[in-house]
Amino acid sequence: MTQAVIREVALTGPGSGPYSITVGPDGALWLTLAGSGGVARLGLDGEVRTYRDDPPDSRPLIIVAGPDDALWYTRSGDDRLGRITVDGNVDSVALPPGSAPCGLAAGADGALWYAGMGDDTVGRVTVDGVVTTYPLPVAKGFPSMLAAGSDDALWLTLNQGNAIARVDLDGAVTVHPLPTEAAGPVGITAGGDGALWFVEIVAGQLGRITPDGRIDEFPLPDRAARPHAIVADPGGGCWFTEWGANRIGHIDAQGRITGHDLPTPASEPHGLTVTSDGAVWAALEIGAVAHLGVTR
Numbered sequence: 001m002t003q004a005v006i007r008e009v010a011l012t013g014p015g016s017g018p019y020s021i022t023v024g025p026d027g028a029l030w031l032t033l034a035g036s037g038g039v040a041r042l043g044l045d046g047e048v049r050t051y052r053d054d055p056p057d058s059r060p061l062i063i064v065a066g067p068d069d070a071l072w073y074t075r076s077g078d079d080r081l082g083r084i085t086v087d088g089n090v091d092s093v094a095l096p097p098g099s100a101p102c103g104l105a106a107g108a109d110g111a112l113w114y115a116g117m118g119d120d121t122v123g124r125v126t127v128d129g130v131v132t133t134y135p136l137p138v139a140k141g142f143p144s145m146l147a148a149g150s151d152d153a154l155w156l157t158l159n160q161g162n163a164i165a166r167v168d169l170d171g172a173v174t175v176h177p178l179p180t181e182a183a184g185p186v187g188i189t190a191g192g193d194g195a196l197w198f199v200e201i202v203a204g205q206l207g208r209i210t211p212d213g214r215i216d217e218f219p220l221p222d223r224a225a226r227p228h229a230i231v232a233d234p235g236g237g238c239w240f241t242e243w244g245a246n247r248i249g250h251i252d253a254q255g256r257i258t259g260h261d262l263p264t265p266a267s268e269p270h271g272l273t274v275t276s277d278g279a280v281w282a283a284l285e286i287g288a289v290a291h292l293g294v295t296r
Contacts, residue, residue: 021289054082
């Protein structure tokens with residue numbers, strides 16, 4: 001059985017709103033600060049650095065390690081992708097007005113792909129700043145998060161469209177409606193089993209979709225937990241945040257679901273990542289991160 005020892009690490013304080021977290025090419029943890037703008041770096045030695053070169057209302061959301069050894073992140077408030085090197089040099093790429101980018105992933109083609117939740121598009125951005133957009137066939141679908149699949153396509157959640165969309169590298173789109181009505185899919189990740197795993201924040205469920213489009217759903221023990229983000233673990237399962245329940249959840253390869261309560265009430269867990277040692281780190285909107293040292 002999976003067990004976890006949880007501790008919280010102070011980061012940037014109330015109002016900064018840590019939202020997404022990833023491991024950078026320097027081995028440090030990098031986070032977006034949705035409340036205050038900019039990003040934060042938590043080093044292996046515990047040192048915290050903040051970079052607030054972006055406007056406070058830029059509302060950065062999702063951050064990923066790019067193919068160019070830099071960190072890239074969506075700026076949903078001012079329609080840009082931000083880019084920061086590991087030594088703190090900041091730049092950005094302008095996207096179409098009204099795109100309101102949310103999810104972000106590095107594609108198999110060496111480009112960055114984003115979900116345009118404001119204009120129903122998926123966009124492709126090269127590391128030298130060339131932007132291409134592809135329309136999605138679901139009006140007001142609210143594309144939210146996306147992940148690169150084992151088939152080299154991009155898979156994204158349509159939060160209001162109640163579907164999962166698959167986008168080829170040439171922009172061809174296939175839409176897979178969800179079995180549960182008004183499920184509200186948000187986070188999505190490539191699993192170790194070749195499928196994509198996602199969360200349904202409204203329905204209180206996890207979902208799994210295979211490359212050929214077969215969907216299975218897994219109800220959570222607490223259907224009001226409001227699962228938000230999800231990431232695969234090395235053991236064939238997935239970790240996910242339960243935003244409404246102040247908890248980090250886990251599903252193993254056999255479909256068994258467990259939960260781990262966070263120490264501080266109402267800490268609002270959002271994004272999470274798994275480091276090479278199997279530990280789980282989650283961004284907490286209260287201005288901290290949670291560290292789960294995992295044993296089995």
